[in-house]
Amino acid sequence: MASQNTAIQQLLNAEKRAAEKVSEARKRKGKRLKQAKEEAQNEIEGYKQERERQYRQHEQQILGSKGDMESKIDQTTHVKMQELEQNMAANKEKAMQRLLMLVCDIKPELHENYRA
Template sequence: MGSQSQGTQQLLQAEKRAAEKVSQACKRKNRRLKQAIEAAQAEIEEYCLQREKEFKIKEAAALGSHGSCSTEVEKETQEKMTILQTYFRQNRDEVLDNLLAFVCDIQPEIHENYHING
């Protein structure tokens, strides 16, 4: 009986050591998993920063060309405005005279659809 008790004790000790080894293995696994997650996060952040930098460069290039287009359009608009103002000054008196002539030159007429009863 003593050997059975001793065998049981050895089995219990072996089971306890196995449980400790499993526990340590789980802790190591969790630690490695945590390190892998941290490394992946760092890599993701680095990638995002790189892509953001590339985007800013492309955006600046696009806006730079857009800015020059905008100045060209502004310049053309100013030129056209100057031309239109010149035409306005040249033709203002003539247009006003024609307009006043049309408004003031009234010639009363009977409308063609008007019928006198009787």
């Protein structure tokens, strides 16, 4: 009977150690997964930053800086405004004469849908 109790006790102890080992293995696996996830996230962030830097560099080479673009836009806008003002000054009198002619020269006529 005593040998059975010791065998059972040894079996229970072995089962307990096995459960502890499994638990430790699960914890290590969880740590490894968390570490791998963090490393992957860091790698993704690094790649993203590198691509963003390359994009900005490429954009800078092709388009120039934003200040240059703004100054070009301001310059073209100023030139177009001057052209419009010159055209307006040149055609102002003609436009006024045309408007006055259309408003003042009235020819009374019956409407085409009027039935006598």
